[in-house]
Amino acid sequence: MGIAEVTLTRRELIAILLGSPALLTTGCSTVPHLPPAGELLGQSLEIGHRLRDGFRWPSPDTDQWQDVGVVIVGGGVAGLSAAWRLKQNGCEDFVILELESQPGGTSRSGRCELTPYPWGAHYLPVPLPHNRDLIRLLEEMGCVESLNPDGSPVIAEQFLCRDPDERVFVNGQWIEGLYPSLGASNDDFAQLAAFRQEIDRWTAWRDTAGRRAFSIPIRHSTDDAEVLELDKLSMAEWLRQHEWTSPRLHWLVDYSCRDDYGLTAEQTSAWAGVLYFAARLKEPGADHQPLMTWPHGNGRIIEYLASQADTRLKPGIAVTRINPSHENPNATLEVLAFDTASEQPIGFHAKSVIFAAPQFLAPRLIDGFAERTGRSADPFEYGSWLVANVHLRHRPRESSFPLSWDNVIHDSRSLGYVVATHQSGDDHGPTVLTWYHPLCDDDVKAARQQLLKAKWSDLADVVLTDLEHPHPEIRELVTRLDVFRWGHAMIRPRPGFITSRHRRDAAQPDGRIHFANTDLSGIALFEEAFDHGLRAADEVLVAQNSRPSSLIPCR
Amino acid sequence: MKSADSMNRAPLFLLYLNVLIIASCGLVYELLAGTLASYLLGDSVTQFSLVIGVYLSALGAGAWISRFVDQRLARCFIEVELAVALVGGLSAPVLFLAFSSVGAFRVVLYGIVFAIGALVGLELPLLMRLLKEHLDFEDLVSRVLAFDYLGALFASLLFPMFCVPRLGLVRTSLLCGLLNAAVGLWGTYLLRPLLSSRGLSGLRGRACLVIGLLIVGIIKADSLTTLAEERVLGEPVVHAESTPYQRIVLTQNARGFQLHLNGHLQFNSVDEHRYHEALVHPALSSVKSPRRVLVLGGGDGLAVREILRYPSVESITLVDLDPGMTSLADRFPPLAELSRSSLKERRVTIINEDAFLWVGRVARPESSKGVETDHSHALPEGSGRATQRDDATLFDSAIIDFPDPGTFSVGKLYSTRFYRMLRERLTGDAVISVQCTSPLVAPQSYWCIVKTLEAVGFRVRPYHAAVPSFGEWGFVLASPRPLPETLSLSSELRGPSRFLTDKILNSLFDLPLDLARVEAEVNRLNNQVLVHYYDQEWGSLK
Structure with a gap:
């Protein structure tokens, strides 16, 4: 363990996370000016590590057992969506067991006196008409004013990201939009146009069954070999194949890959990379679907889904073991759990289980999983993220394009920040900036260990060093800085994974255990988690002889 | 006492006038800097405190530096005078130009205030040392200091009552610079007996150059300060403040006053x-x-x-x-x-x-389909059922x-x-x-x-x-x-x-x-x- 034990200095951490070797020699030679308050947050590690190390919890007392129709393991988007579907179909006999004290997974949010703010996913593109279930959810939430004749929703204005939505800091000033157009040559623009034309070609593409090349949820996409070929190469290779060399275009694509997948363009499957651009266009030449957002990001959707699950959602309950009892198909499944509040083991006898946790936990939690299914979770690779909420007493001074919802720093490995108060129309005074940084390292384990070992002061300094670049006075403005370390934040769509058997097989039920999580799609998107939640719920409804409102075939 | 013989009483009186002008101009520069800092940075108490503090400490620094000048006192005095004219005279236009960048503004502001303070701080000791050979010391100190403080009073009254409303900040600054330069040029005649002939014409040439530059500045004040508010707003500024939300400026002309928000x-x-x-x-x-x-x-x-x-x-x-x-x-x-x-x-x-x-x-807090949510932090949602209106x-x-x-x-x-x-x-x-x-x-x-x-x-x-x-x-x-279709004014209108x-x-x-x-x-x-x-x-x- 010698290598892993090396503790990084603050400077080294900055160099590693921000990629600014210049900072090693200048700027941070003195003791940094740190925020007056803040804390280090993260997923509960203790239970996870005990699981990993094979710890066996004591069995629950006999009076600590309950009978329930469906146990949903995990209260993230997939689990909550499954619960929503079950309830819609009249199945109210379920519980959702969530390890954390708060539901939502990577869509969770926080709140201060001023405003709620996201801790993870923070927007949802307006769904295309084929995604009827998601449109129905948005209708229930009161976000849809009406439906167009083609079935596409008219979203109420206040949920669409308010203009100005995006700006990028490049060469010492902010410019509107994401593409660093300032100083771009004719050749840069020509390559951008050619890239967009190629995306349009894929947007228009249909297979013999009329399916799009790239669709979200991805199970609506074609399985035509010509399209799946793209999964064999990286997004950067794909750009090079088209002889696109423009650094600006490469930056745009690389940023997009890091933003959506936590991977660089060199690491991302070209299939996933093209999907990012082509699946959110209604038709060739159309603008990217407008974005919906809330001050708490997708935490708002979580809030709604959690309110629907009501007391059936049990936070602070860690599932420790699932015994399928395969010898007797009529016997119930045993779900053993640990109540972190009372520190008591508890148990559930369930007719079905929806396993809405990441795949890497399946072999650790489900008894005999690997032997029975022959499946391994090893091909599922998860990237780590560093997210900070930076509370400011007032906004930084602006001299070029004004503060927008999404604020991207061109010469940084971070993704920049979104402004929590933007969508509420609050343009003055204090605010909260949510800053994002995906760790794109090839060696996920080493990166995760580094992240989990870092101290609050060092991580806070990384965040501020990055923000100082566009906002030199930022340290003076910060009243609080909280840092969240996401160890397993996002499934990584590296070349070959989307089309792999491992991924496709993982969604197959294991007896009466059904699987639902965004990682089953190979990409981390709200729409995918939602879709898997509904599918798993439908499988359960069929198995329990209820009639689901619409059946989603499992691919 | 040869040199004393060649200086009669009249020029001595004129030298006191110089003291008056120098003191007035010095204070005006200080007031200009304080006003401009309050305009841009707000919080006038802090800005004036800082400007006064920096200025007074610079005066001390200047006075201390004066002891290192032991030769060609008169020439040095005139050089300092021309430097004050240039730095002080151009201070307002330069500060206005620095307005666009706050970081730079602070640097420029305190740099200028210190430079002016140090130069003005040099002036009086030099002048007193020039005059001490012609007057007994007690008399000298009392007169010079009296004129110095009188000049301060004069400037503090003139600045708010005449300079700002009538001239505006930029012209005030340039005009004071012109006065300093004139004192410098005049000094080459007044102190002629104390000056060597060598380089005299060069000194006068430089004085004329500074005067010319400032006159051009006054004539071209408009184009010189394209970023200056008075140029933008067209009238002298009579009140200005920066709030966290905007910049409030009031200007006045003979017919009335005008309110400008962010220009x-x-x-x-x-x-x-x-x-x-x-x-x-x-x-x-x-x-x-x-x-x-x-x-x-x-x-x-x-x-x-x-x-x-x-x-x-x-x-x-x-x-x-x-x-x-x-x-x-x-x-x-x-x-x-x-x-x-x-x-x-x-x-x-x-x-x-x-x-x-x-x-x-x-x-009205609304929500569709009875969804219970906390709306206090989000945009009010939906446009659902009409509820009873109060x-x-x-x-x-x-x-x-x-x-x-x-x-x-x-x-x-x-x-x-x-x-x-x-x-x-x-x-x-x-x-x-x-x-x-x-x-x-x-x-x-x-x-x-x-x-x-x-x-x-x-x-x-x-x-x-x-x-x-x-x-x-x-x-x-x-x-x-x-x-x-047709409107009429309300009959109730008073x-x-x-x-x-x-x-x-x-x-x-x-x-x-x-x-x-x-x-x-x-x-x-x-x-x-x-x-x-x-x-x-x-x-x-x-």
Whole structure:
């Protein structure tokens, strides 16, 4: 363990996370000016590590057992969506067991006196008409004013990201939009146009069954070999194949890959990379679907889904073991759990289980999983993220394009920040900036260990060093800085994974255990988690002889 | 004592005059720096404290440095004088130019203040050492110090009473520089006996060069300070402050005073009655006995002054972002006089908040399909079922007097979302008016606002008025119910109008051919087309 034990200095951490070797020699030679308050947050590690190390919890007392129709393991988007579907179909006999004290997974949010703010996913593109279930959810939430004749929703204005939505800091000033157009040559623009034309070609593409090349949820996409070929190469290779060399275009694509997948363009499957651009266009030449957002990001959707699950959602309950009892198909499944509040083991006898946790936990939690299914979770690779909420007493001074919802720093490995108060129309005074940084390292384990070992002061300094670049006075403005370390934040769509058997097989039920999580799609998107939640719920409804409102075939 | 013989009493007196001028100019530079720092950085107490502190310590530094000068005292004195002329004279234009960048501004500000302080600090010791051979020491100290402090008094009176209102900051600065340079040039004659002939003409040449430069500066003050407010605003600044939200500047000329927010003219006391009568009376006279009136923006209190002329009005709620604006009349008495202290009226409630947040918060909390959520931090959601309205909380009229939609944070106050939320706060018979920039200069912006109001279901009647300070100005009357074809001023209206008669009132709704409707999109939060139109249409003029 010698290598892993090396503790990084603050400077080294900055160099590693921000990629600014210049900072090693200048700027941070003195003791940094740190925020007056803040804390280090993260997923509960203790239970996870005990699981990993094979710890066996004591069995629950006999009076600590309950009978329930469906146990949903995990209260993230997939689990909550499954619960929503079950309830819609009249199945109210379920519980959702969530390890954390708060539901939502990577869509969770926080709140201060001023405003709620996201801790993870923070927007949802307006769904295309084929995604009827998601449109129905948005209708229930009161976000849809009406439906167009083609079935596409008219979203109420206040949920669409308010203009100005995006700006990028490049060469010492902010410019509107994401593409660093300032100083771009004719050749840069020509390559951008050619890239967009190629995306349009894929947007228009249909297979013999009329399916799009790239669709979200991805199970609506074609399985035509010509399209799946793209999964064999990286997004950067794909750009090079088209002889696109423009650094600006490469930056745009690389940023997009890091933003959506936590991977660089060199690491991302070209299939996933093209999907990012082509699946959110209604038709060739159309603008990217407008974005919906809330001050708490997708935490708002979580809030709604959690309110629907009501007391059936049990936070602070860690599932420790699932015994399928395969010898007797009529016997119930045993779900053993640990109540972190009372520190008591508890148990559930369930007719079905929806396993809405990441795949890497399946072999650790489900008894005999690997032997029975022959499946391994090893091909599922998860990237780590560093997210900070930076509370400011007032906004930084602006001299070029004004503060927008999404604020991207061109010469940084971070993704920049979104402004929590933007969508509420609050343009003055204090605010909260949510800053994002995906760790794109090839060696996920080493990166995760580094992240989990870092101290609050060092991580806070990384965040501020990055923000100082566009906002030199930022340290003076910060009243609080909280840092969240996401160890397993996002499934990584590296070349070959989307089309792999491992991924496709993982969604197959294991007896009466059904699987639902965004990682089953190979990409981390709200729409995918939602879709898997509904599918798993439908499988359960069929198995329990209820009639689901619409059946989603499992691919 | 040869040299003493060649200096008679008259030049000595003139040297005291020099002391007076030097002291006055020194203090003026200090006051200029303090004023400019307060303008840009706000918090005048801090700014003046810092400027005075830096200046006084620099004086000390200058005095200390003077001991290292032991040769050619007279020549050195003149060189210092020319340096003060140059640094001090150009201080205001340079500081104005540094306005665009706050970081740089502080560096430039304290750099200049220290340089001037150090140079002025050098002057007096040098002069006293020059004179000590001609006077006994006690006499010298008492006279020089007396003239020095007298000069300070002179400057402190002159600066606020004459310099700032009549000359403006830039010309004041250049003029003081010119005085310093003149003292320098004059000194080459006055102190001629103490100066060696070698290099004398060069010294005089340099003095003339500095004088020439400053004269050119004064003549070209306008183009020299293209970024300076007085250039932009066209009149001497009489009051200026920076609030967290905006920069408030009042200028004055012989005919009246003008309010500018972030460099944009809000009103001119000469013709504001045209604007405010046109803004208020078409709406309020269309409502039968209005009781509750909402004013959005309008922190100058001038629209409220007009509304108070309706005896039926029981309460006026004014929502203006900036407390600095709604309290401006307290610090600038001519505004209190012009607005007749309308904001102090018992019937008026002032709320300092972003109108978008205020209207959104007090709009009926709604949700679709009975979903229980906390709306306090999100935009109020949905437009669901009508619930029972408490009529006492609804307004009979709203007068909307926001700044022009030049930024996104103001543009949202002209969006469909905003007007929908506002409608929730109005009675079914309410009539509102909206100021909407110039339909002549910015036709697309104007018609975009009209179309946006129509898009949320308001009936509208566009109208215009000629306000010489602004030019041809546009308004729109809007109501949830159809508006009458013919309007008349309310019979209840108290006090004399200066602009409107029934006939003129109706003529405002006749739009000339060059104000005819043009195509424009609806302004929504997620497109903010209005800000883009406005930028194109007004930007092309700048």
